[in-house]
Amino acid sequence: MEQNDTPSGFLLRNLFKGLLWFAVIITAYILLESYLEETLSNEINHLAGKKVLLFTIFTVSEIIFGIIPPEFFMILWQHAGDLTEYVINLCILAVISYGAGVLGYYIGYSFTKTGFFKRIKDKYLVQYEYSLRKYGMYLVLVGCITPVPFSAMCMLAGSVQLPFKHFLLVAITRVFRFAAYGWMVWNFPNWFNG
Numbered sequence: 001m002e003q004n005d006t007p008s009g010f011l012l013r014n015l016f017k018g019l020l021w022f023a024v025i026i027t028a029y030i031l032l033e034s035y036l037e038e039t040l041s042n043e044i045n046h047l048a049g050k051k052v053l054l055f056t057i058f059t060v061s062e063i064i065f066g067i068i069p070p071e072f073f074m075i076l077w078q079h080a081g082d083l084t085e086y087v088i089n090l091c092i093l094a095v096i097s098y099g100a101g102v103l104g105y106y107i108g109y110s111f112t113k114t115g116f117f118k119r120i121k122d123k124y125l126v127q128y129e130y131s132l133r134k135y136g137m138y139l140v141l142v143g144c145i146t147p148v149p150f151s152a153m154c155m156l157a158g159s160v161q162l163p164f165k166h167f168l169l170v171a172i173t174r175v176f177r178f179a180a181y182g183w184m185v186w187n188f189p190n191w192f193n194g
Helices: 007-039 041-048 051-063 070-080 083-111 115-135 137-145 150-159 164-171 173-192
Strands: none
Touching: 007 041, 007 070, 007 115, 007 137, 007 173, 041 051, 041 070, 051 070, 051 083, 051 150, 070 083, 070 173, 083 115, 083 150, 083 164, 083 173, 115 137, 115 150, 137 150, 137 164, 137 173, 150 164, 164 173
16 A cells, blocks of 8 residues: 555555456456356346345344445346335345444444454454545545445544544445446346447
């Protein structure tokens, strides 16, 4: 990371990386869509119907550093084909993600002095700590709108005690990310497949 990088430069650079990553996911999905339709359609529809299981998996993933990208769930429900159901599921995912971020903030804030949290921080979060101290809420914003682990950013924000009210305001942009990415997941395959 560049030493004299400005917060806006940092944000734009990471936003570009996030959009590039998202483009890779969408491109792979578009290229594989006909294969998935032919070979795995029944399995995908069966899995998409297990909402409680999927929401539980997503919740655990969001609390534990966002292991599974939300786009996976978006693509799964996009494949099912019902727009109303897709939007409802997307809203639920956004609320879960925001709630997991707030929980992450409290975990970081409450447990920052414990040996357990220090081990987690040293193993998984230390790579972001310098950036968080330098860029503050900009890094939380990057976690909200890019593939940078949102939950990890929230835990770090709590551990360095960034102001909670400001954190809540910045973290709400996570909902906008879900809206924008969800719209793209729903529409882009149709643009390229006629």
